[in-house]
Each structure stands twice: as structure tokens, then as C-alpha cells.
Amino acid sequence: MRFDKSAVIAAWAVTFAIARPFKHLVGEVEDALANLGVDVTTIPQLNGSFTGSACERACGALDYLYGSERVLSENIPAYQNATESYWSAQQQEVKPTCIFIPSIDTDVSTVVLLTQLTECPFAAKSGGHAAFAGASSSQGGISILFRDLNEVSLNDDKSIASIGPGNKWGQVYKALEPHGLAVVGGRLSDIGVGGLTTGGGISYYSNEYGWALDNVESFEVVSAPDGNILRASETERPDLYWALRGGGNNVGLVTKFNLHTIPSPPLRGTTRVFSEDQFSNVLDAFVDVARNARADKNAQQYVVFAHTGGMNIASAELTYTKDVSDPAVFRNYRSIPAISDTSSTRNLSDYCSGIGAGDQNGQRQIFWNRTFKLNDEFAKWVVEHFFSVVARVTDVPGALPMLVFQVITEPMLEMMSRAGGNALGLDASSGPILMIHILSKWNNTSDDDTITGFVDDFFTNVAAEAKARGLNNDFIYMNYASQFQDVISSYGEDNKARLQQIASKFDHSGVYQTLQPGYFKLAGAPVQGTIES
Known part of the structure; x- marks a missing residue:
């Protein structure tokens, strides 16, 4: 059955309230869909007689165009499997009206256009490894799974x-x-x-x-x-x-x-674990490798501090991108007595699989990070402070708070000027930069505030100490940020303003700011009015 085009547009005009920001785009969006071979007048769910919600209309239209294999509705196994593919429990708990799986790039164009016609919010999932709800999932909206765009x-x-x-x-x-x-x-x-x-x-x-x-x-x-x-x-x-x-x-x-x-080529990697009495030596080695990053660019490191198995430990992940068994850059680490060492030569895919082998989907998770000027004594203070307060949450079921030290090295910062630079607002004059990252998992929703409060208090105290020592740095790394952090503002006023200008140029109606509300937006933190925002 075909529907009268003028009647459909008239129905949309009634359906969209005056305050709705995309009402004026109906004709433009309709034409764009027509260019993709989609005639909206043939889609029953977009007819004025369809009484469902905005997202029921959008999902119904997608189902009409693509079928149930690509448009998953709640209460079917494929929908459940898709929600369980997210890393954190918080994201798994989000229930979209439907899940859409595009198979080609123009399918993504189609869903973005349909969300504008219906004003149904959406989110897009690549790997789904962000921790907080709504980062790449849309409660009551459309979650777009890029799974099959896997060229x-x-x-x-x-x-x-x-x-x-x-x-x-x-x-x-x-x-x-x-x-x-x-x-x-x-x-x-x-x-x-x-x-x-x-x-x-x-x-x-x-x-x-x-x-x-x-x-x-x-x-x-x-x-x-x-x-x-x-x-x-x-x-x-x-x-x-x-x-x-x-x-x-x-x-x-x-x-x-x-x-x-x-x-x-094959690379050499190790996870080298140390007891608490060696922490000072571990941090000396960490800072030494960071400060000498230019001397051997094949080296990459990070150190994780945690209370596990009844003891405080430091686990250094040391990677050398050539098959060299004892590179000089890591010899300070190797001189420190270790509890264990997993040195081996592997190809990149095997190494990355091994590093993540113990991780699992479905636990409650949080990321949170801050950056500071690299300083030996401050780094040691941070570790001491972490272990002085971590007992506050060690009795929380399933809790494993981990303090992660990484460095944005001078060679990394120098590469950020390539090809016109990037939006992060970093340059070599500010390095090396210590990135401190808290990652924690736990079991129960009832403990969310306990864990969040612990991490917030920890970083509040660390930031105050850094300020007293003149070591603060504004940059927040998006990929390790919490929902309470305003990442884009941390890039600096000029870069934020430039991002806003570019977003207005290529998305003049703010589709990606309003209909895609999740993750780190130009307007501020995902959860505003609390904690860091």
C-alpha cells in the first residue's frame, strides 16, 4: 500500500511539537532518504495513523526496511546476546527499544536520517568497552551495533x-x-x-x-x-x-x-610483579624509562598497583617492540627482585589476547583519570596515599580497585603535531605527563555510590597535593574518563571552541549533540551537576 506524500508530511507536522528542533528538517531528511532509495511514504510506521512512540516508529521503520535479522527487538535471544556483548554491567543493563546492525555504510546514513524524522535518540557501539551506562548504548532509543562493518x-x-x-x-x-x-x-x-x-x-x-x-x-x-x-x-x-x-x-x-x-615483527613482553617492599625501586625504574623515552622508542610501559590476594603488589607491563630478550631500557626493572615474570616473545595478536585473558564481561566497572607533571616524589606519594585509603572498599563484594601509572612521553607528544595536529591540546613542551588512572570492578549496584565516592575522594586529594606541588595538568584522557568528567573542556578553551565551530559546520542542527546524547559531548560531562562537572 502507498501513502499520499502530502498527508504523511502533514501528519509529521502534527506529530512534531513546535519546540522540537528537527521539525524544519523533514523535507531535507526525506530527500536524503530518497537518494538512498528509501521512500518514506511507503513505510507504515511513518504514517500519521501509527500511534507508537518516537522510537517505536523509528524501530518499526528500520524493521520494515531491513527485517528482524538486522533490527533486534527486546525479548529475543539475539537482543540479549547483543546487550551482553558490552563489557560493563552498567552498559548491559541499558535496554534500547531496538538494536540495529548495519551491513554497509549507507545503512548508517539511513538510521541517522530516520532518527531525525522520529526524534528517537541513538548510540553507536564499536567495541562497547566504555564503562558507564549510555556511553555506547541508548536507553529506550536505538543502539547501533557496528559489528558487521568489519572490513x-x-x-x-x-x-x-x-x-x-x-x-x-x-x-x-x-x-x-x-x-x-x-x-x-x-x-x-x-x-x-x-x-x-x-x-x-x-x-x-x-x-x-x-x-x-x-x-x-x-x-x-x-x-x-x-x-x-x-x-x-x-x-x-x-x-x-x-x-x-x-x-x-x-x-x-x-x-x-x-x-x-x-x-x-615479533615483540618481547613481560608482566613483572613486585612486592610492596620494592615499590620505591619500581617507581624509580618507571620514571627513568619515562624520562628516557627518546633514547629507545621501542619501549612501552605501564604499572598497576593493587591490593589482591591479601597483599599489596605492583605489576609492571613492559613491552619491547622487537625480539630482544634484555633491552637496556628495562634493566632497572630487571634488577629488582620480582615475585613473578612472564617474559616471552609473541606476535602482536597473541600478546594482546594474553594481556586481556583474565578480563570478563558483565561486572560493574569504573574508569577515572587525571594527568600531572611527572615527578618522582609525587608519584611515590600517590602510591602511598592509594594504599592508605584502599581499605575503605576492599570489603565491597567483588571490588578490585587498581591504580594505573602511564606516561604520555615526549616522543608521543611530538607526534601529536603530525598532519595538522589533533584536538587534544597537548604539545611536547608540557611533557612528560604522568597519567593516573583508576579502574575498579565490583559486583552489586548497591555499592555504586561507595566505589564512586572512593574514587572521587582519591582524585580530589591527589589533585590538591599536585596543586600544592605545582604539578597539576588539565588534560583528561577520554578513553579512561568517568561519566563525571568534562573531557572536551580539558583540551583548552581554544580547542573546545574550535570543536564547537566544526561541529556546527558539519552538523548544523546538532544531531550528534542532541539525538546522540551519550559519551563525552561538547556541552560537558555525561553526568552533569555532580562531582567533577
Whole structure:
């Protein structure tokens, strides 16, 4: 059955209240859908006689166009499997009206256009490894799973890998290893390509090549409100290219990442665990490697401090991107007596799988980070303070708070000026930068406030101590941030204003700010009016 076009538009005019911001886009969006082969007058759910909610209309329209294999509704096993694919319990608990699985890039254009017609909110999931509810899931809206946009291909000279946002890094590395290649990407196999790259992307190769966002040759991104797929590179829409390198999901949904490839020989890695009496030596080694990052760019490190098994331990993850059994850069670490050492040579995909082997989906999780000027005595103070207060939550069922030390090294910072720079607001003059990250898991919803309050108090005290020592730094890393942190503002006033200007240019109606409310937006923290926001 066909519907009269004028009647459909008239019905929309009645349905959309005057205050709704997308009412004026009906004709433009309808034309854009027609260009994709979608005639809205044939879709029953978009007829004025359909009485469902905005998201029931949108999901019904998607089901009409794509069928139940690609549009999952609640109470079917495939829907449950999709929600359980998120890493944290908080994201698994989110219940969208439907879950949409695009198979080609123009399917993403279609769903973005339909959400504007119906004013149904949406979110998009690459790997789903953000911790807080709504980061890549939409309560009562549409959750878009990029799962099947999983291309990994090479250009003719193998200098560029074209990668779909549905990939996780383990898939990418396995696809490229037969060619002796890799790309600068995540350090765990189960992390998604999309969020990691647009938010930053610290890699085992970052001392040599920079972060993932600084190794993108170009992006293909769905703009709004027209749903066009735009290419952004250093020479083509360089402003959009700049914004996508650190701006998260604020300027569009990326449907393809074209990344520079790098050689990928076997690497040497170890998890070396130390007892509490060696903490001072471990921190000395950590700072020494950080300050000498230019001397050997093959080295990458982070150190995790935790109370586990009845004792306080430090676990140093030491990675060398060549197969060298005892590189000089790590000899200070090797001189410290260790409880255990897992040194081995592996290819990149196996190494990343091994690092994440103990992680599991479905626990409550929190990320939170702050950055500071690197200082030996301050680092030691932070560790002492952490263990002086961690008993506050050690009795919480399932709780395992971990204090993670990483450094944004001078070589990493120098690479951030490549190809016109990125949106993060960092430069080599501010380095090296100590990044302090709390990751904690726990079991029960009833303990959410206890864990959140503990982490907030910890960083409040750490920031006060840093301020007293003149060591504060404003930058907050998006990929480790909590829902209470205003990441975009931490890039500096000028960069925030530039991101706002670019977002207005490529999304003049604010589709990605209003209909996609999750994750770190230009307006502030995801949860505003509390704690850090």
C-alpha cells in the first residue's frame, strides 16, 4: 500500500511539537532518504495513523526496511546476546527499544536520517568497552551495533589499512599479520577500533609512531543532517579531520578508518610483579624509562598497583617492540627482585589476547583519570596515599580497585603535531605527563555510590597535593574518563571552541549533540551537576 506524500508530511507536522528542533528538517531528511532509495511514504510506521512512540516508529521503520535479522527487538535471544556483548554491567543493563546492525555504510546514513524524522535518540557501539551506562548504548532509543562493518583491507602498496568500526583490535592484528604488518591501535584484543581511535589510542608502538589518532590517513564519516558520507584527511576537509582526532563522537559516526600501516615483527613482553617492599625501586625504574623515552622508542610501559590476594603488589607491563630478550631500557626493572615474570616473545595478536585473558564481561566497572607533571616524589606519594585509603572498599563484594601509572612521553607528544595536529591540546613542551588512572570492578549496584565516592575522594586529594606541588595538568584522557568528567573542556578553551565551530559546520542542527546524547559531548560531562562537572 502507498501513502499520499502530502498527508504523511502533514501528519509529521502534527506529530512534531513546535519546540522540537528537527521539525524544519523533514523535507531535507526525506530527500536524503530518497537518494538512498528509501521512500518514506511507503513505510507504515511513518504514517500519521501509527500511534507508537518516537522510537517505536523509528524501530518499526528500520524493521520494515531491513527485517528482524538486522533490527533486534527486546525479548529475543539475539537482543540479549547483543546487550551482553558490552563489557560493563552498567552498559548491559541499558535496554534500547531496538538494536540495529548495519551491513554497509549507507545503512548508517539511513538510521541517522530516520532518527531525525522520529526524534528517537541513538548510540553507536564499536567495541562497547566504555564503562558507564549510555556511553555506547541508548536507553529506550536505538543502539547501533557496528559489528558487521568489519572490513580489514590493504591498498595496493600495503601502506594503508582500511578498517571498519565493527572490528576489535585482535581481529585487525590477525588480519594484518600474514603481511608482516600492523597498525597503531589498542593494547587489548577486545577493545573496539572506533572509540579508541577517535578518543586517542595508546599503543605498544606509541613511543615510535604516536597515538592511534595520529596515524589515521583519513576517515569516512556520516554527516548530519543529510547523512552524506564524507572523507576527511589532512588535505580534504582538514577541519573535520582535526576534530575527529580526539573529538570522540561529536562530529559524526565514522564508518571507515584508513590507518597507516607499520612493520610488525615479533615483540618481547613481560608482566613483572613486585612486592610492596620494592615499590620505591619500581617507581624509580618507571620514571627513568619515562624520562628516557627518546633514547629507545621501542619501549612501552605501564604499572598497576593493587591490593589482591591479601597483599599489596605492583605489576609492571613492559613491552619491547622487537625480539630482544634484555633491552637496556628495562634493566632497572630487571634488577629488582620480582615475585613473578612472564617474559616471552609473541606476535602482536597473541600478546594482546594474553594481556586481556583474565578480563570478563558483565561486572560493574569504573574508569577515572587525571594527568600531572611527572615527578618522582609525587608519584611515590600517590602510591602511598592509594594504599592508605584502599581499605575503605576492599570489603565491597567483588571490588578490585587498581591504580594505573602511564606516561604520555615526549616522543608521543611530538607526534601529536603530525598532519595538522589533533584536538587534544597537548604539545611536547608540557611533557612528560604522568597519567593516573583508576579502574575498579565490583559486583552489586548497591555499592555504586561507595566505589564512586572512593574514587572521587582519591582524585580530589591527589589533585590538591599536585596543586600544592605545582604539578597539576588539565588534560583528561577520554578513553579512561568517568561519566563525571568534562573531557572536551580539558583540551583548552581554544580547542573546545574550535570543536564547537566544526561541529556546527558539519552538523548544523546538532544531531550528534542532541539525538546522540551519550559519551563525552561538547556541552560537558555525561553526568552533569555532580562531582567533577
